[in-house]
Amino acid sequence: LLGPPKRQRKMLTVTQKVGLLDMLKEGRSYSAVGRHYGLNESTVRYIKKEENNIRRTAAISFNKDAKRVVTVRNKTIIRMESQGDVEPSPSTSALHSEPSPFYASKGWFDKFQKRFGLKSVSLQGEATPADAAGAEAYAKTKFKTIIKEGTYKPEQVFNMGETGLFWKQIPSQAKASGFRGQKDRVTLVMCGNAAGFMIKPGLISRLKNPRALKNKNMSALPVYWMHNTMAWMTKALNLNWFKGCFIPEVKGYLTEKGLDFKVLLLIDNAGGFADDLSHDGVQIEFLPPNTSSLIQPMDQGIIRTFKALYTRNTLQHLVDAMDSDQNFSFKDYWREYTIASCLQHIQRAHQEMKSETLNGCWEKLWPEAVHNPTESRLDEIHRSVVETAVSLAKRLRGDGFDEITSDDVNSLIDAHSQPLTDEDLAEMTKPPSEGEVEEDKKAPSVDVDKEDGLTIDHLATMVRMLSQRKQQINENTSHVFQRRFKFLTLRHTRESLKLYYNL
Structure with missing residues (x-):
């Protein structure tokens, strides 16, 4: 029983x-x-x-x-994790006023993530619904007043925006062996004026000196090169871009046009931008919160069209490589597709952005500055570029490329602006690999104006140096987790990315 x-x-x-x-x-x-x-x-x-x-x-x-x-x-960790739910005590306030270094293991971080349900974070755009009334009021009153009082011409009014770019991804339908999309990400800083002129794009990479750009004059690149561990915009990099790229580019442009250096720079209110930007002759104006998607020119199709051109150029380069090589291999091609290849396609996309198209994107904010208002013009251009990309994909034959549709290409373009997943965050917070950071003395120079990429032929040297680099990589790993920890903690306390950029 x-x-x-x-x-x-x-x-x-x-x-x-x-x-x-x-x-x-x-x-x-x-x-x-x-x-x-x-x-x-x-x-x-x-x-x-x-x-x-x-x-x-x-x-x-x-x-x-x-x-x-x-x-x-540890009491410090417990208080830190709890700061979103309890009133700060005197001891907690003291903790914030005099922070001490914190180093977390990967195991702790993974458990921290699970404990508080931290899933993803959006790096671009506005989390709250767009403020249509605020956008209309700003465009019809305050902006017009600023233009009138400053007597600005379209050539003197600029807008800056930023966006992420997964520069080594392809439409998900393409299942070619060794050709899967990768999470190599950079941040692009794009800026143009109401007359339809775009200055050289800024680019934020994880690496200061990529091996593919060994011995290159970084100031001669088709982008303004910047770097930090996460390839994200920070206030320090924003100031770097403003002083090192925006000012000289705009000065040269206005001098060529015979205009005075009197500039209005419009920036969105999403955070990450330095609030101490200043220069003689430059007026900085922040757009109202939650209005960027409605009136910011860069968000009226400029960035999206630029990414469509970049995607089409990537596929065109792939087709050209296949047509010119009887022994073409997707795997070999993708391995040799470096950041130098990315810069080629960025440069070409920048050159293909037409001034009349850029000018038309100011219609919602400054209709008086638009020469030939046509609401559907940018959509038509985007559609044409996407259709060309689909045609190129079908020429690749097989491996899923012949199944790619316009929706697939648009999904790839829009994916650059989607919230980052746990997998994306994990990939981005990995320390740079030995192959990424090692600048081999024998590595040849890569010219971004050429069509060929850089082959990886220095494995032996890298292996010899591996033991010397191991300790440094371990040290860098703790630093990466420290930055990632700080960011996610601040997100949990609902301070969002704006406070992260103050770190």
């Missing part, structure tokens, strides 16, 4: 344990409290023994329904 059913183990939440401890504090006996909660007296005594840990956890815990009290953790 079977014995009585096994008694189910009962676990109390942190809140229930606090209530149990309060009953004991009131003078109730262990047995009486045990009967109240359906526990053995020994369990009640064990909970009493852990009273300090339980009350400490209850005071700072996010999850009041948690059933486990973990071994005492």
Whole structure:
């Protein structure tokens, strides 16, 4: 015969344990409290023994329904993780005023992510709904007043925007062996004026000196090169771009036009931009919050069309490579597709952006500056570019390329602006690999104006130097986790990316 059913183990939440401890504090006996909660007296005594840990956890815990009290953790970490749910105490305020270095292991970070459900973050655009009324009011009143008081001409009014670019991705339908899309990401900084002129794009990479650009004059590139660990815009890089790229580019342009250096620069309010930008002759104006998608010229199709051109150019280069090589291999081609190849396609896309198209994107903000208003013009150009990209893909024959549609190409273009997934974040926070950072002394110079990419033929040298680089990579890893930790913590406290850029 079977014995009585096994008694189910009962676990109390942190809140229930606090209530149990309060009953004991009131003078109730262990047995009486045990009967109240359906526990053995020994369990009640064990909970009493852990009273300090339980009350400490209850005071700072996010999850009041948690059933486990973990071994005492570092108090600084506990307070930091709890700052979104509790009022700051004097000790917490002191912690923020005098921060101490924090270094986290990968295991801690992964558990931190799971504990608070941190899934993804959008690097571009505005999280809240667009403010149509605010956008209309700004365009019809304040902006017109600024233009009138400053007597600005279309050549003197510029707009700057930024966007991410996964420069080594292809439509998902293409399943060629060794040709899968990769998460190599850069940030593009694009800026143009109401007359239809675009200055040289800025580019933020993870690397300061990529091996593919070895011995290149970085100031002669078709982009203004910047770098940081995450390839993201920061206030320091924004100031770098303003002083090193915007000012000299605009000065040269206005001098060529015979105009005074009197400039209005419009910037969106999404965060990440330095609030101390200043230069003689330059007026900085931030657009109202949640209006960029409605009135910012760069968001009226300029950036999206630029990405469509970049995608088409990538496929064109691929088709040309296949047509010129009887032994063409997708895998070899993709391995040799470097950042230098990316710069070629960025340069070509920049050259193909027509001034009348750029001018038309100012219609919602400054209709008086638009020469030939045609709402559908940019859509038609975009559609034409996408159709050309589809035709090029079908010429590649097989491996899924012949199944690519316009929707697939548009999905790839739009993917650059989608929120980053956990996989994207993990990929971006990896320390640069040995192959990425190693500048081999024998590596040939790569000219971005040429069609050929850089082959990887220095493996032996890299292997010899691996042991020397191992310690440095480990040190860099802790720094990466520190930056990633700070960013996600600030996101949890709902300060968003704007506070991250202040770090």
